[in-house]
Amino acid sequence: MAATTHTVTNQAPPLVEYDVFTSDRALSEGVERHIAPELAEAVREELAGLGRTAGSFQAQEWGVQANENPPKLRTHDRYGHRIDEVEFHPAWHRLLDRAVAAGLTDAWGRPGGHVRRAAGFLVWTQAEAGHGCPVSMTHAAVPALRTDPALAAEWEPRLTSHVYEEGLTTPSLKAGALFGMGMTEKQGGSDVRANTTRAEPLAGAGEYLLTGHKWFCSAPMSDGFLVLAQAPGGLSCFLVPRVLADGTRNVFRIQRLKDKLGNRSNASSEVEFDGTWARLVGEEGRGVRTIIEMVAATRLDCVLGSAALMRQSVAQATHHAAYRSAFGGKLIDKPLMRNVLADLALESEAATTLAMRLAAAYDSDTEQDRAFLRLAVPAAKYWVTKRCTPVAAEALECLGGNGYVEDSGMPRLLRESPLxxxxxxxxxxxALDVLRALQREPQALNAFLTEIGQARGADHRLDGAIKDLLTELADLGGMEGRARRVVERMALVLQGSLLVRWAPPEVADAFCASRLGGDWGAAFGTLPHSLDLAAVVERARVEV
Incomplete structure (x- = not known):
């Protein structure tokens, strides 16, 4: 029926059919900065294509469908046979298909691989975040598998394939495969040394049977998993395939799927092993050392995922404010709203710039950058992921009541933000990981200080923050109780250094004045009014 009571006006159009990559100046400039010149044009076209798909109505609809129709556990078939399968909505498979086809599981050894893959992950996550979990774990499994050349030769071509093939079948018959991991158990959580899952060696070299459980095992439909278990020689890393080489199902009992706050498109499960066949990865008793590279890579993806959520939050908030009028003018032109939007934009750009610098360090793979990553990854993971939730919440508020309804997409961003x-x-x-590196690996601190020192003398507030940080780091005694504060300052100083070197002056000035200069309130929208906030907001806007 046609409306007879009123005409709909003063509503922002949907932010749709736009290029997520090219419209993100911080990201596109970061790619240009860190990618080799001979690769630049091809990578730019590749990412712009993915960006147009990510911003399309179709991809946004897939994201809605995948979250409105969460996965379902099928423990048995109609005849009573145990099958332990997870049923996903077709939209989930379409999202995964695009992610794999875009090379988001293929970075290791590829020219510019980590920069192009990080940028693609940041772009595509804005379409839907939940399916990024198996994408991330598959990408991150490669360095762990490389500790065993035979396993790497068998599995790496499948993990880095650009072909997505759903369903469980004999691994050798699949053109592409996905990997997950299982580390945490009920009694230990992050303390994996407390794991009780047992690994009993078989007669075959490197073959074991596992008995135990995993409290969190995401994407249980994956083709294989890296898990930690207690072998005779201590905590060790194992590869657990869902389907064995002869086509039979491995023992992999999915007890239930978690009912989560967000990330609802992704199946997170509790699983049990009972005589489950596994292959040793790396040396027995050195499981943590074997899997640590996988952990570091997935921590970088946590930074990228949070940066993506922040960017999408800022894009939606600035888009709404550019169209919505109130109190005699556009919201985006109102000084107080402009302050809020600029503050959000600073947080987003700082996160993106830091994430891309970390990806570039993986590509360079120099001794200096490896040492830098040892401190920078956990510090960035700590700070950027912490900032994601307040950014999403404030951006939602920018839309007012329109942001609080599910149709806006903002509640999904908010629910996803703490993950x-x-x-x-x-x-x-x-924070404790950073503290451990500070105490045991002086080369990591030297590399970190060298990185932030590249901007010394360019901004007096940054110089003062570096000096204060050095004072904090001079005394590591009693550090544990203040570790969060120290890590926060490390992350902020690093972000400030990167922005001073690479961002436009108005962005670097606003960041240093607020985050490092102390002229910043507890809530967003408290930037010094003398700054060029209009330029900061304009840079963050999406033009459609």
Whole structure:
């Protein structure tokens, strides 16, 4: 029926059919900065194509459908046979298909692989975040598998394939495969040394049977998993395939799927092993060392995922404000709203710039950058993921009541926002990891200080923050109680250094004045009014 009571006006159009990559100046400039010149044009076209798909109505609809129709556990078939399968909505498979086809599981050894893959992950996550979990774990499994050349030769071509093939079948028959991981158990959580799952060696070299459980095992429909279990020689890493080489199902009992706050498109499960066949990865008793590279890579993806959620939040907020009028003018032109939007935009750009610098360090793979990553990854993971939730909440508020309804997509961003601060070790775990590196690996601190020192003399507030940080780091005694504060300052100083070197002056000035200069309130929208906030907001806007 046609409306007879009123005409709909003053509503922002949907933010749809736009290029998520090209419209993100911080991201596109980061790619240009870190990618080799001979690759630049091809990578730019590749990411712009993915960006147009991510911003399309179709991809946004897939994201809605995948979350409105969460996965279902099928423990048995109609005849009573145990099958332990997870049924997903077709939209989930379409999202995964695009992610794999875009090379989001293929970075290791590929020219510019980590930069192009990180940018693609940041772009595609804005379409839907939940399916990024198996994408991330598959990508991150490669360095762990490389500790065993035979396993790497067998599995790596499948993990880095650009072909997505759903369903469980004999691994050798699949053109592409996905990997998951299982580390945490009920009694230990992040303390994996407390794991009780047992690994009993068989007669075959490197073959074991596992008995035990995993409390969180995401994407249980994956083709294989890296898990930790207690072998005779201590905690060890194992590869557990869902289907064995002869085509029979491995023992992999999915007890239930978790009912989660967000990330609802992704199946997170509790699983049990009972005589489950597994292959040793790396040396017995060195499971943590074997899997640590996988953990580091997934921690970087936590940074990328949070940066993506922040970017989408800012894009939606600035888009709404550019069209919505109130109190005699556009919201985006109102000084107080402009302050809020600029503050959000600073947080987003700082996260993106830091994430891309980390990806570039993986590509360079120099001794200096490896040492830098040892501190920078957990510090970034701690801080960027912590900032994601307040950014999403404030951006939602920018839309007012329109942002609080599900149709806007903002509630899904908000529900998703806390996940990355928990996944791969919560805030305290990251802070303690930084503290451990500070105490045991002086080369990591030297590399970190060298990185932030590249901007010394360019901004007096940054110089003062570096000096204060050095004072904090001079005394590591009693550090555990203040570890969060120190790690926060490390992340902020690093972000400030990167923005001073690479961002437009108005962005770097606003960041340093607020985050490092102390002229910043507890809520967003408290930037010094003398800054060029209009330029900061304009840079963050999506033009459609």
């Amino acid at each position: 990355n601060s928990i996944w791969e070790g919560s805030g305290n775990v990251q």
